[in-house]
Amino acid sequence: EDQVTQSPEALRLQEGESSSLNCSYTVSGLRGLFWYRQDPGKGPEFLFTLYSAGEEKEKERLKATLTKKESFLHITAPKPEDSATYLCAVQARVGDYGQNFVFGPGTRLSVLP
Amino acid sequence: GAGVSQSPSNKVTEKGKDVELRCDPISGHTALYWYRQSLGQGLEFLIYFQGNSAPDKSGLPSDRFSAERTGGSVSTLTIQRTQQEDSAVYLCASSLGGRDTQYFGPGTRLTVL
DSSP states (O other), rough: OOOOEEEOEEEEEETTOEEEOOOOOOSSSEEEEEEEEEETSSOOOOEEEOOSSSSEEEEEEEEEEEOOEEEEEESSSGGGGOEEEEEEEEEEEEETTTEEEEEEEOHHHHHHH | OOEEEESSSSEEOOOOOOEEEEOOOTTOOOOEEEEEEEEOOOOOOEEEEEEOOOOOOOOTOSTTEEEEEESSSEEEEOOOOOOGGGGEEEEEESSTTTSSSSSEOOOOEEEEE
């Protein structure tokens, strides 16, 4: 069964205090791993897609990395506006043509000024 | 361009009533997804439409749930005989193709009294 877990469940940082969020996955065949940001009362906002182990992508203070078993979202010198829930999702291959999208439960990040 | 839109933004209904939730995907996107997000939970996949292919209904929790997509664009998710456990935020997403990044709408918050 395809599974995605995220840790920690919640993280509180001081402004400028760098850290990393973890997404661990177990899938039959990975097609892609996605990171989203979700603010309260809104739909998830796309951040990154990673397709193969060793791949990295960056956007402002965020950097996503991927291995064969997990992905990390590194946040460098975070600001209060980075406070949100960060969701990880995997797109898994099912059979020859099918696919399955599985989301993790998210990490709730709070950045204090 | 315009993003994914959903209506209504909020819906309060009584147990046993039927409800219809609407999703307008990004123009030109061939894939459309419905998810459910309960309080404090991750996104739960419900149904997936890709072009003119038969939809993937594997995530629908019961036969009270159904969805259709007319003309390859607008989609309606229908919940019959609503139950209190159906209360959640229902999110719609669309993507250019079946393997591409999903872009989410703001969601419909459904409350069943």
